[in-house]
Amino acid sequence: MKTRLRISVIAILVFAAMMFAAVLLAELTELPVYDDPFTISGLALLAFLTVICCFSKRWLTLKNCGFLICHLGLVLFLASAFVWYVWGSMGVMSLYAGGQSSRVAYEESDDGAVRTMEMPFAVECSGFEISYHPYRYTYAVLGGSGYEEKGTAELTESGFDCGRYGNVPAECAYGEDGSLKTQIQYENLLLTWDGEYPAVKQYAAEIAFSDGGVETVSVNNPAVHNGWKIYLMSYSAEMTDSGMATAVNFQVKRDPAVGFATAGLILCPIGTFLLCFRPRGRKEGGADGE
Amino acid sequence: MVNESVATALIIAGAAGYFASAVLFAAKKPRAAQPFFVSAWTVNAVIFIINWVSGGHAPFANMYHVLSVLPLVVLPIELFLAKTEPGLDWMKWAFPSLCGISLVGTLFMDRSLDWSLNPALDSPFFVPHVISYCVAYAMCGVSFIMGIMFFASWEKKDRCLSAAHELIRIAVPFMTLGMCLGAVWAEEAWGIYWAWDAKETFSLVTWLIYLGFLHLMRTKHRSTVANIVQMVGFIALLGTFFGVNLLNSVHAY
Numbered sequence: 001m002k003t004r005l006r007i008s009v010i011a012i013l014v015f016a017a018m019m020f021a022a023v024l025l026a027e028l029t030e031l032p033v034y035d036d037p038f039t040i041s042g043l044a045l046l047a048f049l050t051v052i053c054c055f056s057k058r059w060l061t062l063k064n065c066g067f068l069i070c071h072l073g074l075v076l077f078l079a080s081a082f083v084w085y086v087w088g089s090m091g092v093m094s095l096y097a098g099g100q101s102s103r104v105a106y107e108e109s110d111d112g113a114v115r116t117m118e119m120p121f122a123v124e125c126s127g128f129e130i131s132y133h134p135y136r137y138t139y140a141v142l143g144g145s146g147y148e149e150k151g152t153a154e155l156t157e158s159g160f161d162c163g164r165y166g167n168v169p170a171e172c173a174y175g176e177d178g179s180l181k182t183q184i185q186y187e188n189l190l191l192t193w194d195g196e197y198p199a200v201k202q203y204a205a206e207i208a209f210s211d212g213g214v215e216t217v218s219v220n221n222p223a224v225h226n227g228w229k230i231y232l233m234s235y236s237a238e239m240t241d242s243g244m245a246t247a248v249n250f251q252v253k254r255d256p257a258v259g260f261a262t263a264g265l266i267l268c269p270i271g272t273f274l275l276c277f278r279p280r281g282r283k284e285g286g287a288d289g290e
Numbered sequence: 291m292v293n294e295s296v297a298t299a300l301i302i303a304g305a306a307g308y309f310a311s312a313v314l315f316a317a318k319k320p321r322a323a324q325p326f327f328v329s330a331w332t333v334n335a336v337i338f339i340i341n342w343v344s345g346g347h348a349p350f351a352n353m354y355h356v357l358s359v360l361p362l363v364v365l366p367i368e369l370f371l372a373k374t375e376p377g378l379d380w381m382k383w384a385f386p387s388l389c390g391i392s393l394v395g396t397l398f399m400d401r402s403l404d405w406s407l408n409p410a411l412d413s414p415f416f417v418p419h420v421i422s423y424c425v426a427y428a429m430c431g432v433s434f435i436m437g438i439m440f441f442a443s444w445e446k447k448d449r450c451l452s453a454a455h456e457l458i459r460i461a462v463p464f465m466t467l468g469m470c471l472g473a474v475w476a477e478e479a480w481g482i483y484w485a486w487d488a489k490e491t492f493s494l495v496t497w498l499i500y501l502g503f504l505h506l507m508r509t510k511h512r513s514t515v516a517n518i519v520q521m522v523g524f525i526a527l528l529g530t531f532f533g534v535n536l537l538n539s540v541h542a543y
Contacts, residue, residue: 002509002510005505005508005509006509008505009502009505009506009509012498012501012502012505013498013499013502013519015498016494016495016498016499016502016526019491019494019495019498020492020495020526022491023488023491023492023495023537026486026488026491027488027537034486034491070466077483081483081484090481090482133406133407198406199406199408200408200409201406201407201409201412202409202412203409218409219409219410219412219479220409220410220412220413220475220478220479221478222478222481229481231479231480231481233480251480251481253481261477261483262474265470265473265474265483266470268466268470269463269466269467269470272462272463272466272467273463273467275463276459276460276462276463276504277459277460277463
């Protein structure tokens with residue numbers, strides 16, 4: 001028991017040191033150090049030791065539940081990673097609005113060639129929308145020594161809310177040609193826009209499947225269809241034969257081990273909480289060899 | 291809209307309250323110390339609310355936000371430990387000390403309140419992920435202080451190590467929860483649980499070191515070696531929290 005515990009401590013700390021070296025090596029050399037034999041072997045050793053821990057408890061008492069659940073969760077997650085590595089598939093697909101495809105690019109070989117695979121259905125990008133954060137102006141208030149900067153206010157449909165200094169109607173923000181003014185003077189307020197365009201708030205694409213069904217996907221909201229999961233990754237403006245168009249980039253994934261991974265990610269923290277927060281009626285550790 | 295000078299004044303007032311509380315706890319005057327701790331915490335909560343109202347979203351998105359949230363989780367834990375672990379009363383001064391250090395740290399960060407939330411952070415996992423890590427990091431910070439005391443011999447070594455052990459027993463479940471929530475969130479956003487991003491890998495290293503410490507505490511090597519391991523864990527934690535912003539990471543903020 002104690003020998004196994006010592007081996008576990010050494011394995012955990014050695015693997016931590018390996019990962020520390022890997023992150024620095026990856027940063028310095030940009031080599032794919034995380035799927036090299038050393039890292040995989042380290043993960044395999046940790047998985048092996050964790051599996052042994054799962055079978056180390058002879059009696060399933062309440063005290064041992066946390067121990068078993070957290071180790072089992074870890075094993076399930078690592079097993080799901082293995083299943084995904086062997087049987088899972090993932091690729092990218094780029095579509096213009098109105099475009100349709102069932103072909104997914106999934107690997108780029110050393111000579112730059114892209115391999116593709118076919119999904120059992122086609123995906124059409126039937127719409128794409130981008131929403132932005134509001135324009136932000138700095139406002140200054142006229143005082144005894146001229147204008148004094150007080151804060152920032154966003155341009156909303158009703159205008160600018162400058163707090164206790166008053167509101168500025170939205171129509172004051174636009175010039176005669178409809179463009180945004182860089183400076184707005186309204187009563188005793190002076191609003192200034194630094195010319196910085198607002199950041200993207202969210203973007204979403206509507207996708208239609210050839211075998212029926214329409215879904216909206218956005219960042220953090222993937223669509224699930226017939227065992228495939230479709231993620232909205234990014235977009236880019238590209239020149240096409242008919243002028244500029246927005247290319248919408250999707251990631252497509254089929255993961256047969258998603259249930260194992262989810263179970264692992266739920267069990268691991270639950271087990272750790274049970275293990276670490278269980279009542280402490282006796283002195284911990286020492287030579288109890290648990 | 292609250293301007294920057296008001297925010298600065300609140301931060302200084304909050305930090306002063308935390309440090310006053312720490313000094314009174316260290317002087318073994320808990321009755322006087324606790325009101326200072328609670329008052330400073332209230333000022334800290336006002337800073338948090340201002341950040342939330344000004345930003346229009348939960349303020350966990352940049353270093354200033356996170357450093358001003360970190361002390362907020364400490365008082366509830368201090369109260370929890372006062373109930374469950376009365377033997378740790380002697381080291382209560384470490385809690386407000388950490389809060390004060392964290393709040394002073396915000397003075398060196400970009401305190402721009404008009405920060406736009408990017409689409410990836412618009413997720414239900416965002417807030418619980420950050421709060422879990424805040425609880426874990428706060429407890430690891432206090433345990434590091436215990437580690438320093440262990441070597442400085444201001445207290446009995448066993449006492450310091452036991453306190454660090456109790457704190458890390460709180461930290462590790464929250465760290466595990468934060469990491470698992472992050473993995474689920476990454477799967478929802480990008481389709482992969484783990485991308486070996488620099489910050490992810492650093493957080494794995496930190497988690498492994500603290501796991502190593504907990505395992506080590508179950509062997510007979512419950513002394514200097516274990517204390518060194520938990521202190522190295524905190525250095526790795528600092529690497530995860532601050533250092534990774536210097537590396538090529540999607541988590542840099």
